[in-house]
Amino acid sequence: xxxxxxxxxxxxxxxxxxxxxxxxxxxxxxxxxxxxxxxxxxxxxxxxxxxxxxxxxxxxxxxxxxxxxxxxxxxxxxxxxxxxxxxxxxxxxxxxxxxxxxxxxxxxxxxxxxxxxxxxxxxxxxxxxxxxxxxxxxxxxxxxxxxxxxxxxxxxxxxxxxxxxxxxxxxxxxxxxxxxxxxxxxxxxxxxxxxxxxxxxxxxxxxxxxxxxxxxxxxxxxxxxxxxxxxxxxxxxxxxxxxxxxxxxxxxxxxxxxxxxxxxxxxxxxxxxxxxxxxxxxxxxxxxxxxxxxxxxxxxxxxxxxxxxxxxxxxxxxxxxxxxxxxxxxxxxxxxxxxxxxxxxxxxxxxxxxxxxxxx
Amino acid sequence: xxxxxxxxxxxxxxxxxxxxxxxxxxxxxxxxxxxxxxxxxxxxxxxxxxxxxxxxxxxxxxxxxxxxxxxxxxxxxxxxxxxxxxxxxxxxxxxxxxxxxxxxxxxxxxxxxxxxxxxxxxxxxxxxxxxxxxxxxxxxxxxxxxxxxxxxxxxxxxxxxxxxxxxxxxxxxxxxxxxxxxxxxxxxxxxxxxxxxxxxxxxxxxxxxxxxxxxxxxxxxxxxxxxxxxxxxxxxxxxxxxxxxxxxxxxxxxxxxxxxxxxxxxxxxxxxxxxxxxxxxxxxxxxxxxxxxxxxxxxxxxxxxxxxxxxxxxxxxxxxxxxxxxxxxxxxxxxxxxxxxxxxxxxxxxxxxxxxxxxxxxxxxxxxxxxxxxxxxxxxxxxxxxxxxxxxxxxxxxxxxxxxxxxxxxxxxxxxxxxxxxxxxxxxxxxxxxxxxxxxxxxxxxxxxxxxxxxxxxxxxxxxxxxxxxxxxxxxxxxxxxxxxxxxxxxxxxxxxxxxxxxxxxxxxxxxxxxxxxxxxxxxxxxxxxxxxxxxxxxxxxxxxxxxxxxxxxxxxxxxxxx
Numbered sequence: 001x002x003x004x005x006x007x008x009x010x011x012x013x014x015x016x017x018x019x020x021x022x023x024x025x026x027x028x029x030x031x032x033x034x035x036x037x038x039x040x041x042x043x044x045x046x047x048x049x050x051x052x053x054x055x056x057x058x059x060x061x062x063x064x065x066x067x068x069x070x071x072x073x074x075x076x077x078x079x080x081x082x083x084x085x086x087x088x089x090x091x092x093x094x095x096x097x098x099x100x101x102x103x104x105x106x107x108x109x110x111x112x113x114x115x116x117x118x119x120x121x122x123x124x125x126x127x128x129x130x131x132x133x134x135x136x137x138x139x140x141x142x143x144x145x146x147x148x149x150x151x152x153x154x155x156x157x158x159x160x161x162x163x164x165x166x167x168x169x170x171x172x173x174x175x176x177x178x179x180x181x182x183x184x185x186x187x188x189x190x191x192x193x194x195x196x197x198x199x200x201x202x203x204x205x206x207x208x209x210x211x212x213x214x215x216x217x218x219x220x221x222x223x224x225x226x227x228x229x230x231x232x233x234x235x236x237x238x239x240x241x242x243x244x245x246x247x248x249x250x251x252x253x254x255x256x257x258x259x260x261x262x263x264x265x266x267x268x269x270x271x272x273x274x275x276x277x278x279x280x281x282x283x284x285x286x287x288x289x290x291x292x293x294x295x296x297x298x299x300x301x302x303x304x305x306x307x308x309x310x311x312x313x314x315x316x317x318x319x320x321x322x323x324x325x326x327x328x329x330x331x332x333x334x335x336x337x338x339x340x341x342x343x344x345x346x347x348x349x350x351x352x353x354x355x356x357x358x359x360x
Numbered sequence: 361x362x363x364x365x366x367x368x369x370x371x372x373x374x375x376x377x378x379x380x381x382x383x384x385x386x387x388x389x390x391x392x393x394x395x396x397x398x399x400x401x402x403x404x405x406x407x408x409x410x411x412x413x414x415x416x417x418x419x420x421x422x423x424x425x426x427x428x429x430x431x432x433x434x435x436x437x438x439x440x441x442x443x444x445x446x447x448x449x450x451x452x453x454x455x456x457x458x459x460x461x462x463x464x465x466x467x468x469x470x471x472x473x474x475x476x477x478x479x480x481x482x483x484x485x486x487x488x489x490x491x492x493x494x495x496x497x498x499x500x501x502x503x504x505x506x507x508x509x510x511x512x513x514x515x516x517x518x519x520x521x522x523x524x525x526x527x528x529x530x531x532x533x534x535x536x537x538x539x540x541x542x543x544x545x546x547x548x549x550x551x552x553x554x555x556x557x558x559x560x561x562x563x564x565x566x567x568x569x570x571x572x573x574x575x576x577x578x579x580x581x582x583x584x585x586x587x588x589x590x591x592x593x594x595x596x597x598x599x600x601x602x603x604x605x606x607x608x609x610x611x612x613x614x615x616x617x618x619x620x621x622x623x624x625x626x627x628x629x630x631x632x633x634x635x636x637x638x639x640x641x642x643x644x645x646x647x648x649x650x651x652x653x654x655x656x657x658x659x660x661x662x663x664x665x666x667x668x669x670x671x672x673x674x675x676x677x678x679x680x681x682x683x684x685x686x687x688x689x690x691x692x693x694x695x696x697x698x699x700x701x702x703x704x705x706x707x708x709x710x711x712x713x714x715x716x717x718x719x720x721x722x723x724x725x726x727x728x729x730x731x732x733x734x735x736x737x738x739x740x741x742x743x744x745x746x747x748x749x750x751x752x753x754x755x756x757x758x759x760x761x762x763x764x765x766x767x768x769x770x771x772x773x774x775x776x777x778x779x780x781x782x783x784x785x786x787x788x789x790x791x792x793x794x795x796x797x798x799x800x801x802x803x804x805x806x807x808x809x810x811x812x813x814x815x816x817x818x819x820x821x822x823x824x825x826x827x828x829x830x831x832x833x834x835x836x837x838x839x840x841x842x843x844x845x846x847x848x849x850x851x852x853x854x855x856x857x858x859x860x861x862x863x864x865x866x867x868x869x870x871x872x873x874x875x876x877x878x879x880x881x882x883x884x885x886x887x888x889x890x891x892x893x894x895x896x897x898x899x900x901x902x903x904x905x906x907x908x909x910x911x912x913x914x915x916x917x918x919x920x921x922x923x
Contacts, residue, residue: 057817077820084821090814094836103832104822155822 003066004191005031005054005159010063012049023049025215026063031159036185036192037220038202041212042238047195051161054193055084067158083157087164089148091136097123097147098132104155122154125184142173149181153188160185162194166201178204199239203227211235229271233358236285243286243327246360249276257357259284262321264301268355276357283358290354291329293317293340294347301348303327305340315339319348384745387735391754393779394794398769399757405613405772406620417617427618430596434581435625437512437597441519441580442573448520448673449527449572450565455666457535458561459658465667468674473525475681478898480855480872481585483891484518486884487680488590490687497683497694510592518586521677523579527572534568535561553658574633581626582762584858585872589879598622599764599858606768606862616772619765630760688888703889711874711890718871719897721785722853725792729849732793733800734842740801741808752801758791759798763858766795771862783865791860792853800845807841808834843909850901854894 012024024046031037039047052058054065056077064073072080092100102119110118123129126146136144145165152160165181166174182205185192196202202209203223210220211234219231230236237244247259247266256267257276261284268284276282303319306326310316310333317329317340327348331337340346406417421427455461456469476484491498492509499507509517538561546556584599591597598618606615658666687693691700707715739745740752758766770791774781781787811834819829857872864873871894878887 055817055821057820076825077817078823078825080821081823082821084818086814086818088812088814090812090818092815092818092833094833094839103819103824107823107828151818151822 002033003030004033004035004068005029005193006064006066007050007054008064008066010050010053010065011061012046012053012058013061022215024053024060027215027217029210029217029220031191031193033191034189035207036182036194036205038194038196038206038209039212040196040199040202040209040238043197045212046215047197047212048163051084051163051193051195054159055082055161056080081155081158083152083155083160085148085152085160085162085165087167089144089165089168091144091147091151093136096133096135097128097139100136100147101150101154103151108155118154122150125153125187126150126180141169142177145169145177149184153184153190158191160190160192162192164196165194166196167198174201181205203239211238213238230285230356230358231271233283233285233360236356236358241288241328243288243291245284245286245325245327247282247284247357249278249280249282249357251278256352257282259357262301262325266350266355267352268357269353270357276359281360283360285356285358286327286350287354288316288328288330289332290351291327292349292351293319293329293331293338294349295338295340296347298347298349301350303346303348305342305344305346308340308342319346321348383735384739387739388751390732391751391794394790395754395757398766398773399761401773402616402620402765402769406616417613418620420614421617421621426596427598427601430598430601430618431621433512433591433595434597434599434622437515437519437587437595438577438580440512440516441523442577444516445520445524445576446527446531446569446572448524449529449531450569451666451669452524452528452673453531453535454658455670457532459663459666461667461670465671465674468671468678472674472677473529475677476522476525478851478855478895478902479681480875480891480894481522481583481857482589482872482875482879482887483684484521484680485514485586485589486687486875486879486887486891487683488514488518488521490683490693490884490888491680494694500694510590511595512591514590515587515595515597518590519580519583521680522583522586523576526575526579530572530575531565531568534565534571538564557658571633574629578626578629578633581622581629582764582858584762584764584861585876588876599762602764602768603861606771612768612772616768619762619768622762623765626762626765627760630756684888684891687885688892690885693884703885704893706886707889707893711871711893714869714871714874715893715897717785717868718854718894721788721792721868721870722850722901724785725789725796725853726846726849728789729793729797729853730800730842730846733797733845733849734804734838736797737801737804737841738808741805755794755801756798758795763795763856763860766791767859767862770859782863783867785868788860788863788868788870791863792849792856795859796849796852796856797845799848800842803841803844804838807838811837839909843905846905847902850905851898854898854901 007027007029010024010027011022014021014023027046027050029037039050041047049058053060056072056075060073064071066072067080067082092103095103098119101123102115105115105118119132120129123132126149128143128146128150131139131143136147139147145168148165162181166177169177178201184190194202194205203226206223208220208222209226211218211226213234219226219235221229221231226235226239230239233244236242245261247261249257250260250265251258253267256269258265259268259282260266266284270276301321303321306318306320308315308317312333314333315331315337317331319327319329321327329348407413407415409416421431452469456466461469488509490496492507492514493499496507496509542560542564543556546560547553551559582599584603587595587597587600588603591600598621602615602618602622605611605618688703689699689701690696691698691702736751736755740748740755742748745751770787771782773779774787781790815837816829816833819833820826824832855872857870857876860870861873861876864870871890875887875890875894878884878890
């Protein structure tokens with residue numbers, strides 16, 4: 001598949017009280033036709049600004065936006081054929097559902113017949129048949145969300161930009177709409193850039209995720225790769241949960257690293273992109289679900305249970321290795337699961353395959 | 361995100377809302393001609409004689425004992441009206457926001473707010489004269505026929521009754537805006553109702569009280585009609601003195617000097633209110649505060665007193681307005697109390713031209729003033745506009761200054777070349793449009809501010825041009841502001857007197873001036889009939905404006921009302 005959208009060295013600098021602030025710092029990204037790419041990152045990392053530059057609401061300080069091989073950096077927003085779903089939906093409060101959805105078609109001077117047909121089609125598709133005459137403030141949050149989607153879909157945009165579209169919905173509805181958006185996107189084969197700060201949302205909806213931090217992209221990868229092969233400590237920490245320990249490289253052995261941690265030696269893997277020297281300080285990343293606990297003496301690491309929390313599908317333990325040093329362990333819950341109690345001495349088992357070494 | 365959001369917000373507006381330079385040029389030219397030029401000319405006439413600086417006309421105001429008394433009286437009157445009116449307004453506001461009121465009282469209160477707003481400025485004076493003046497209804501009933509209402513007492517009473525609803529509306533918005541959880545929290549910590557009021561409610565509403573005080577102070581200072589009828593010779597005030605100086609003694613320079621003395625405190629009140637108080641308000645209207653607790657704000661005894669007070673004041677005001685109606689149907693008040701329609705016959709014969717002129721002038725002023733107000737409001741709400749604050753201040757000037765000042769400035773400016781407009785309809789319409797467009801400006805700014813920029817961006821991203829976005833999205837969303845501005849413009853253009861009294865002529869007369877003539881000729885019954893007719897026209901027009909927009913935007917307005 002070819003690149004539909006190409007961002008080249010995109011930079012946005014804002015002025016605030018005579019100080020400059022780089023909201024977006026030299027970003028390059030490509031999005032293929034039919035793909036959903038999520039921009040994921042903490043608040044203030046510049047993801048919304050990128051979206052607004054693609055839509056044309058914001059002019060880049062430097063860099064280019066290429067759509068289908070054409071430079072659109074300076075094009076007016078209404079000439080771009082790009083759809084936008086806003087965080088607050090931005091529905092027109094003075095129009096009913098039908099008029100909201102058909103707005104773009106009327107602007108494009110479609111015939112009355114076509115407007116009716118297309119609008120009804122898209123409303124049926126998003127499951128809003130029968131509420132055409134209702135006004136926006138007569139709709140629930142979920143319904144408003146669907147209207148916003150329908151309004152963006154109906155003009156058949158080349159790219160659909162979504163800015164935290166689910167953040168105003170309650171938890172259950174959010175999960176449902178996640179799947180719904182994914183379904184509609186695949187059904188229509190629409191290309192999509194999706195901004196969110198919710199990693200679960202990004203993981204479940206996107207083909208690829210661009211993790212952003214302080215105006216820069218840290219890593220772009222499919223969800224599975226991002227989780228298992230994070231390229232930086234920020235990504236490892238931001239995606240899922242991670243125990244991060246400090247260690248020292250002792251030796252290379254069979255394509256793996258021997259790292260010392262708490263006077264023990266652990267064998268760990270590393271990603272090909274990073275280089276290590278013997279004696280270097282490194283970070284060890286261990287996912288809590290890769291940690292297991294035992295009462296037998298076989299393990300190298302030992303600790304004391306500080307807290308145990310039952311969250312339904314698993315037990316979450318906090319174990320103190322040394323005073324001030326904790327490790328988190330998630331143990332899936334079933335009838336047979338051994339439960340450890342507060343203050344108990346336990347042995348800690350770590351699957352060596354899931355320990356990843358990174359430069360600090 | 362907070363940081364970048366702010367930036368984005370201002371930038372977004374810059375992207376979406378178009379400006380046209382020619383429009384701005386025309387607007388500044390008009391403001392220059394109808395706001396800055398008259399004021400400049402007024403100041404010139406006061407301070408310059410034969411091309412040299414001359415302070416004698418100003419010093420004359422301070423050396424002449426009668427005009428010095430007028431200045432003193434004006435300030436005493438304004439302070440009293442502000443203090444009493446704010447107190448009465450606070451009791452009303454506290455009652456409506458912190459107590460469950462019987463339906464009757466709610467109905468009373470509504471009437472009390474609406475009536476002074478829509479009626480001409482003489483109404484309460486005429487009614488008070490009929491009730492407490494010579495041969496007054498209440499006086500005879502009480503058996504004290506020698507009582508003299510004219511002077512400070514009558515003026516103050518009439519002004520308080522006319523202006524306290526302004527304090528009431530300001531304060532009830534403030535009291536409503538206080539997060540109810542704060543009062544509930546105080547109570548839950550063991551505070552009594554009185555203590556809660558003293559330590560939470562009152563301190564939080566103080567900026568609002570200050571604001572109401574200044575508003576009323578300004579209103580009283582600028583009031584012309586009430587003192588003209590009620591004050592008499594023993595209690596001169598600046599507005600009436602300036603008027604009499606010009607119309608009685610043909611001393612334009614002297615009148616201008618008095619009005620300039622009036623201008624200074626009026627402008628100070630405005631600046632104080634605008635730049636100092638606005639920043640001190642604790643109340644933020646987020647719309648997110650919890651539900652008002654069902655606890656009453658005061659105990660049963662206090663409640664009885666408050667309700668009693670509200671009822672008595674409201675009923676007195678309603679009584680006064682019904683007196684106007686009754687008075688208009690009676691031959692000679694207190695002398696020959698037989699019913700008659702002669703007064704209305706008088707209105708529709710002698711006053712026919714005035715009715716026609718007034719309605720025409722009000723209509724034209726409303727249309728032009730609305731266009732002006734929406735245009736200025738739209739431009740002022742653009743953050744990137746050059747001289748934005750200056751534009752806002754200039755467009756507010758004529759509204760902020762007392763009508764007497766503006767009226768005198770207009771005759772000075774447009775009585776001589778290069779632009780002679782005195783005696784024309786143009787000058788009256790210009791005065792109304794450039795003075796009473798301010799609420800339309802404010803409403804437009806406020807409602808544009810409420811429109812989330814993303815709504816306009818949504819329209820852009822759906823393919824609409826900026827112009828199409830403005831016409832199809834932005835404009836319909838500020839329609840409620842437009843209607844409220846229009847209502848105000850029409851009502852005030854119909855009822856204004858202080859400024860236009862200098863501009864009426866044989867060709868163009870106004871109802872309010874006719875009423876004043878009747879009063880000076882002691883034709884109170886005819887004055888009452890005029891007032892009733894004027895009130896009816898205003899109500900009819902307000903209904904018409906509503907109907908117009910109901911037809912133009914049927915479902916949208918219904919929607920707004922429901923939400």
